Amino acid sequence: MTVHIGAKPGEIAETVLLPGDPYRAKWAAETFLSDVVCVNEVRGMLGFTGTWKGNRVTIHGSGMGMPSLSIYVNELIRDYGAQTLIRIGSCGGMQDSVKVRDVIIAMAASSISTPSLGIFKEFNFAPSADWSLLKAAVEAAEAKGTPTHVGGIYSGDVFYDERPDLNEQMTRHGILGVEMEAAELYNLAARYGRRALAVLTVSDHLLTGEALPSQDRESSFGDMVEIALEAAFA
Template sequence: MTIHIGAKPGDIAETVLMPGDPRRAKWAAEQFLTDPVCVNDLRGMLGYTGTWNGNRVTIHGSGMGMPSLSIYANELLRDYGAKTLIRIGSTGAMQPHVGLRDLVIAMTCSSVSTPSSTIFRELSFAPCADYGLLRAAADAAADKGVATHIGGIYSSDTFYDERPDLNEQMTRHGILAVEMEAAELYTLAARHGARALAVLTVSDHLITGDALEGRERESSFADMVQIALTAAFPT
């Protein structure tokens, strides 16, 4: 076990799906995995390991924001031998053509700062997805007929943002959506020689102010989890 993860050696699969909300990790494990077993509940952060189509998978919460994700991703990669990390979560659309319930697959992630920023000093590192995962996710989304957008997203380090000027520039430069974790995830995967991808469901829209209700979120998130699993284990 580590400081933040109570799993024993061998409890964590090489492929880990990472929702922000630990309760969403529990929901996804119960809905999609065969014989899921809770392998972590330290500090209320839940992780489950089971199988999907015969493939061993862990679904583990990351918490909200890049500092929290950085803790769990570092330990999963460094101490438990994870090789593939896929973020599954919600995102806010920043383009008029991106609609509620649409899927956003993040090719790149812009950010103002991340926990890894101090390592690079004056360098602006460009975090990007693993291409094999991205292509597999795009194919899986097309097979399911889910409206999908692939491109750059913005990983913010604040939820209650008071920079409308920055949001305007993100929209102007084609950023599809905003969330709070993927830039650090992609950076850590690069550092540890692992694969990473963010598959996101649009739950609200920064331009129109529209947002999904609770039940609508659950049904839309199911597509996202299915596509992430299919991307991790393409047939």
């Protein structure tokens, strides 16, 4: 057990999928895994371990924002030996070519700041995905025929953004979408020598204002979870 994760030794798999929402973790585990066991309920942050095609997988919530994700990923790596960590979550589209329900596979994640800023100080570290996971995820998406985009994303500090000037420059520079966690996940994976990737479903669009109704979100996230699982065990 750790301060934030109540799982016993051996109850967390080496492969961990990380949705932000604990109830999305529950949905994904019950939908895609077999022999599912709830391994964490501390502070309402649910975690489940089961099997997918004979492979052990944990699906654990990470909360909203990089500070929350940093807590769980640090403990999953340091205390439970997680080796492969894949964020599965929603994001906002930032290019005309990116449509709601499309999947974005994040090659790199830009940010203004992350919890790792205290380590890097003036150094602008460029956190990026693990190449083997990235390649496998692209191949899995192509095999499924899922509309997919590969490139850079932005991990923001705030949900209610008031920087239209910054959004304009990110769109100008090809940023595909915005979310709130991936940059710190990539930082931590680099620090500890682990594999990390973010596979994201576009749930809304900053340019068009289109958004998935809440009741449609889970049903639209299935491709993302399957791509992540295929990539983890390719």
